Amino acid sequence: MKRIAYLALVLVFTSISSCTDFLEEEPKSLLTAKYLETPSGVWSALYSTYSDLRYFYGGESALSMTVAGTDEFQKGPDGSEELNLYSNSGLLTNGQVSSTWNWGYTAINSANAVLEYAHSSGMPEEDADLCVAEAKYLRALWYFLLVQMYGDLPLNLEFITEPSTEAYRTPAAEVYQAIVTDLKEAIDDLPNIAPQPGRATAAAAHHLLAKVYLAKATHATAKEDDDYQNAFNHSTHLIDNAGAYGLALLKDFADVHTPRNEHSSEILFTVERNTDIVSDIQDLCLIISI
Amino acid sequence: MLYGEVTIIEGLKNRVNLGLDISDDKYNNFYGSNTPFRDGKLNSAQIKNSDNFSYTLENLLTYDKEFGMHRLNVTAMGSIQESTTISSRMDASNVPVNYLQYYNFSRAEDVFAPENDNNYTAWALASVMARVNYVYDDRYMLTVTGRADGSSRLAAGNKWHSYPALAVGWNIMNESFLRDVSAISNLKLRLGYGQTSNTAINPYSTLGGLSGSFYNFGDAGVRGYYVSSLPNFDLSWEFTNTINAGLDFGFLKGRITGSVDAYMQGTNNILLQKELPASQGVPGAYYENVGKTENRGLELILNGVVISPSSKDGFAWELNTNLFLNREKIVELQDPSITRDVGNGWFVGYPSSAIYDYVKLGIWQLDEADEAALYGAKPGDIKLEDFAGGGVNGDEPDGVITADDRRVLGSAQPDFQGGFTSTFRYKGFDLSVVTYFRVGGMIVSALHMPTDYVNRLAGRHNGIKVDYWTPDNPTNDMPQPNATIDASRTHVLGYFDGTFFKIRSINLGYDLNSKHLAFLGGNSSLRIFTSISDPFIFFSPYVKAGGVDPEPNAVNHETISGGEGVPQRALKIKLDTPPTRRIVLGVNFKF
Numbered sequence: 041m042k043r044i045a046y047l048a049l050v051l052v053f054t055s056i057s058s059c060t061d062f063l064e065e066e067p068k069s070l071l072t073a074k075y076l077e078t079p080s081g082v083w084s085a086l087y088s089t090y091s092d093l094r095y096f097y098g099g100e101s102a103l104s105m106t107v108a109g110t111d112e113f114q115k116g117p118d119g120s121e122e123l124n125l126y127s128n129s130g131l132l133t134n135g136q137v138s139s140t141w142n143w144g145y146t147a148i149n150s151a152n153a154v155l156e157y158a159h160s161s162g163m164p165e166e167d168a169d170l171c172v173a174e175a176k177y178l179r180a181l182w183y184f185l186l187v188q189m190y191g192d193l194p195l196n197l198e199f200i201t202e203p204s205t206e207a208y209r210t211p212a213a214e215v216y217q218a219i220v221t222d223l224k225e226a227i228d229d230l231p232n233i234a235p236q237p238g239r240a241t242a243a244a245a246h247h248l249l250a251k252v253y254l255a256k257a258t259h260a261t262a263k264e265d266d267d268y269q270n271a272f273n274h275s276t277h278l279i280d281n282a283g284a285y286g287l288a289l290l291k292d293f294a295d296v297h298t299p300r301n302e303h304s305s306e307i308l309f310t311v312e313r314n315t316d317i318v319s320d321i322q323d324l325c326l327i328i329s330i
Numbered sequence: 331m332l333y334g335e336v337t338i339i340e341g342l343k344n345r346v347n348l349g350l351d352i353s354d355d356k357y358n359n360f361y362g363s364n365t366p367f368r369d370g371k372l373n374s375a376q377i378k379n380s381d382n383f384s385y386t387l388e389n390l391l392t393y394d395k396e397f398g399m400h401r402l403n404v405t406a407m408g409s410i411q412e413s414t415t416i417s418s419r420m421d422a423s424n425v426p427v428n429y430l431q432y433y434n435f436s437r438a439e440d441v442f443a444p445e446n447d448n449n450y451t452a453w454a455l456a457s458v459m460a461r462v463n464y465v466y467d468d469r470y471m472l473t474v475t476g477r478a479d480g481s482s483r484l485a486a487g488n489k490w491h492s493y494p495a496l497a498v499g500w501n502i503m504n505e506s507f508l509r510d511v512s513a514i515s516n517l518k519l520r521l522g523y524g525q526t527s528n529t530a531i532n533p534y535s536t537l538g539g540l541s542g543s544f545y546n547f548g549d550a551g552v553r554g555y556y557v558s559s560l561p562n563f564d565l566s567w568e569f570t571n572t573i574n575a576g577l578d579f580g581f582l583k584g585r586i587t588g589s590v591d592a593y594m595q596g597t598n599n600i601l602l603q604k605e606l607p608a609s610q611g612v613p614g615a616y617y618e619n620v621g622k623t624e625n626r627g628l629e630l631i632l633n634g635v636v637i638s639p640s641s642k643d644g645f646a647w648e649l650n651t652n653l654f655l656n657r658e659k660i661v662e663l664q665d666p667s668i669t670r671d672v673g674n675g676w677f678v679g680y681p682s683s684a685i686y687d688y689v690k691l692g693i694w695q696l697d698e699a700d701e702a703a704l705y706g707a708k709p710g711d712i713k714l715e716d717f718a719g720g721g722v723n724g725d726e727p728d729g730v731i732t733a734d735d736r737r738v739l740g741s742a743q744p745d746f747q748g749g750f751t752s753t754f755r756y757k758g759f760d761l762s763v764v765t766y767f768r769v770g771g772m773i774v775s776a777l778h779m780p781t782d783y784v785n786r787l788a789g790r791h792n793g794i795k796v797d798y799w800t801p802d803n804p805t806n807d808m809p810q811p812n813a814t815i816d817a818s819r820t821h822v823l824g825y826f827d828g829t830f831f832k833i834r835s836i837n838l839g840y841d842l843n844s845k846h847l848a849f850l851g852g853n854s855s856l857r858i859f860t861s862i863s864d865p866f867i868f869f870s871p872y873v874k875a876g877g878v879d880p881e882p883n884a885v886n887h888e889t890i891s892g893g894e895g896v897p898q899r900a901l902k903i904k905l906d907t908p909p910t911r912r913i914v915l916g917v918n919f920k921f
Contacts, residue, residue, distance in 0.1 A: 205607060
């Protein structure tokens with residue numbers, strides 16, 4: 041009996057002395073940020089960056105946030121009309137204003153994860169280059185959307201791994217610089233023709249860069265003398281080399297907007313929607329066209 | 331529960347306790363297409379399992395020793411506790427025929443594993459403790475405890491927290507100078523300091539995590555993952571320091587006994603969730619050790635034998651009273667620089683159950699129609715105080731009722747509470763009256779808020795009886811009945827002073843003298859009794875306003891619908907659990 045007691049004593053105290061293991065957490069049903077350091081994790085972060093575009097282009101945000109109140113767009117079936125009516129009450133609580141900001145930064149952080157881990161993940165070098173180029177295109181697209189709508193804003197170019205409650209706004213001019221840098225680097229590694237519908241291409245990057253220069257050219261603090269020239273260069277490059285990029289104007293201009301014709305030769309970049317969805321309206325891809 | 335105990339040498343004992351808990355839950359269901367659950371949509375089925383295994387293992391070593399005037403008791407303890415839950419769930423829809431139900435998912439058209447309920451969750455706690463209890467001459471008592479707890483839920487490096495406790499007692503009664511004082515029968519002073527701690531957060535909260543998203547390139551579906559919560563490498567224990575002092579006393583050979591206790595608690599490093607700036611790109615909140623609260627309280631118990639029976643069957647009257655109060659306040663919030671967190675209903679300097687809402691001045695009357703119109707109201711509507719939003723500092727009226735026109739109106743915390751119990755005995759009869767009272771504190775009555783249909787005074791069903799405004803009845807109590815009243819600003823109608831004095835129960839019993847039952851055998855007894863619970867409520871402003879019972883029935887229950895203002899922690903009176911009054915008649919017969 042005594043022996044058993046001693047044994048129990050030894051057992052309990054040894055188990056406590058090895059408590060470092062006993063108290064260690066093993067998250068068996070959770071994915072943590074560690075996963076993003078693996079090849080499939082890098083891809084998943086890239087896909088998530090694409091997916092977040094739906095928060096802007098999928099609903100009415102893209103129209104409400106950019107052209108509401110103009111003759112292009114007033115309001116749609118989601119019923120929000122604060123932006124359309126220029127009402128002074130809504131900006132802080134408007135779901136489109138906050139959702140664009142919130143998901144924009146989530147997408148940017150996912151793109152940063154791709155940039156951080158692609159080359160160290162062990163994925164083939166050409167895959168890593170492609171992932172990095174697509175992530176840069178998407179990060180530039182998001183920053184371009186955000187800087188036009190919100191002006192000076194926090195510029196995160198590093199993947200965030202630790203919480204911080206501080207945020208500082210970076211001048212818009214620097215944000216534009218970062219966008220231009222990203223797009224220039226992306227163009228080099230992006231394919232001319234997308235391997236799958238909806239993936240970023242060099243053509244889309246040229247087009248976006250031309251738009252960025254145009255927007256920058258009229259910005260009070262960001263503008264530079266050669267902005268218009270650069271916009272012209274990238275645009276004409278795209279027009280002159282349309283064939284190399286698999287692009288051509290459609291015969292009938294109206295066909296650009298024909299449902300289910302989103303992957304035609306006139307389309308540069310699409311935000312994809314699943315074709316399983318019942319409603320035809322939700323089916324439409326949003327199109328950035330020439 | 332299993333245990334083994336062995337005496338190693340005299341006075342030294344070793345005891346091992348083992349507790350096991352195993353549970354297995356299954357929740358499977360099937361909803362046919364034409365049931366209210368699916369309402370004509372495709373049928374659906376679900377299989378859900380959850381298994382839990384947990385155990386506690388404690389090893390206790392105790393040593394007792396007496397030598398001369400000294401008494402020593404030493405305890406050492408080591409314990410571990412572990413709990414593992416594995417749950418899984420699959421959902422299916424479009425099952426081809428109803429009789430398949432959830433028995434064969436391979437035949438269902440769509441099967442998927444939802445993000446919820448597919449989990450592996452494990453947590454562990456480890457503790458070591460040592461306590462020395464020393465008594466000298468039954469006069470001086472000292473207890474010293476050292477304890478360390480380790481929790482798996484906290485960040486590496488901060489998993490362990492150790493804390494001391496100290497208690498001293500002085501049995502003044504046993505001092506020589508009091509031994510001959512016959513008026514005092516008991517006198518004991520206690521002082522204590524201790525710490526308790528809390529690790530009540532979900533396992534894996536410090537690790538951060540990813541959430542999933544879906545996308546497709548043409549017809550090819552892909553899954554994405556993004557960071558939805560960040561790790562916290564510093565998360566540590568929340569702990570509470572408590573200081574208490576108490577005095578136990580007895581006078582006149584024990585006819586008057588009682589105790590006074592005072593305590594002060596300070597809770598630090600409270601485990602709270604904090605939102606990150608959205609520009610961090612991580613939508614989920616993360617846990618931090620932030621904030622401080624403070625509790626101070628006083629408890630008084632006094633028991634007296636008012637009339638001591640002269641004989642066994644004589645008249646006896648005993649009175650027990652207790653009185654207690656507690657003052658809670660928030661000392662510091664997430665960030666020392668902020669003094670209020672409206673979203674959570676936390677305000678520095680106020681209890682965590684603070685009620686923050688508009689101030690009701692009354693009802694707009696007919697002769698105030700012009701002024702009411704400025705606020706978009708009309709006679710018969712609720713008149714709210716406009717005190718903020720205007721002026722340079724925003725502390726002057728601005729002619730609109732906005733969210734700024736809210737202030738802390740009160741809280742669930744009463745000024746003090748207590749009760750009396752009176753017991754009478756005469757011959758075989760005994761009668762006891764139990765009372766309870768509360769002074770102050772604010773209660774929230776959902777009944778009086780037009781968010782509930784009972785007080786909208788519309789429709790062809792009964793409403794509660796309230797003094798409502800009509801052009802002929804210019805009351806300031808309740809607004810004009812209005813089926814479409816804007817419910818977001820009508821909580822103010824449901825705040826009441828929580829004061830009341832309540833007869834909790836009256837109990838009357840009679841024990842038949844056992845000699846009349848002797849023919850049934852030696853141990854027979856017969857008792858007849860009756861009791862009534864909650865028969866009378868006095869001094870309650872809430873009862874005067876038409877309420878039935880001022881004691882809340884919905885603490886931490888669902889929130890009241892229709893807007894902010896009422897915190898989870900408020901004392902709420904709702905409709906779902908009606909107050910009851912119970913009368914019991916009984917016979918207890920033993921033979």
